[in-house]
Amino acid sequence: MFTHIVFFKLKEPTKENLKFVEQTLLSMDGNIEGLKELEVGIDVIRKERSFDVGIIARFDSKENCLAYDVNEFHVEKVKKVVGPYLECTKSLDF
Known part of the structure; x- marks a missing residue:
C-alpha cells in the first residue's frame, strides 16, 4: 500500500x-483509476500552525500514485478547480 497525504492552506478559509474544497476533493472517489481509499477532513482545532483541509489517499503502488497526479480528472476537475482557493499545500508520500 502506498499513502499520499496532502495538507491545504486556504487563502480565505470561510465555511463555504x-x-x-472538501466536496471537490471528495469527487475524486470513484473517478480515478488506482485510487483505492480516500479520506478528506477539515481541521477543527484551528491553531496557528494548522492547515485547513487534508487528504489521505491510498494506492496499491507508487506508480499508481504517480499516475493519479497526472490523471485528467485530478488535473482538470480538482487541481484547477481548487487551485485559486489555495495559499499553499504540503505533501507526504510513503
Whole structure:
C-alpha cells in the first residue's frame, strides 16, 4: 500500500470555501483509476500552525500514485478547480 497525504492552506478559509474544497476533493472517489481509499477532513482545532483541509489517499503502488497526479480528472476537475482557493499545500508520500 502506498499513502499520499496532502495538507491545504486556504487563502480565505470561510465555511463555504472549506466545504467547496472538501466536496471537490471528495469527487475524486470513484473517478480515478488506482485510487483505492480516500479520506478528506477539515481541521477543527484551528491553531496557528494548522492547515485547513487534508487528504489521505491510498494506492496499491507508487506508480499508481504517480499516475493519479497526472490523471485528467485530478488535473482538470480538482487541481484547477481548487487551485485559486489555495495559499499553499504540503505533501507526504510513503
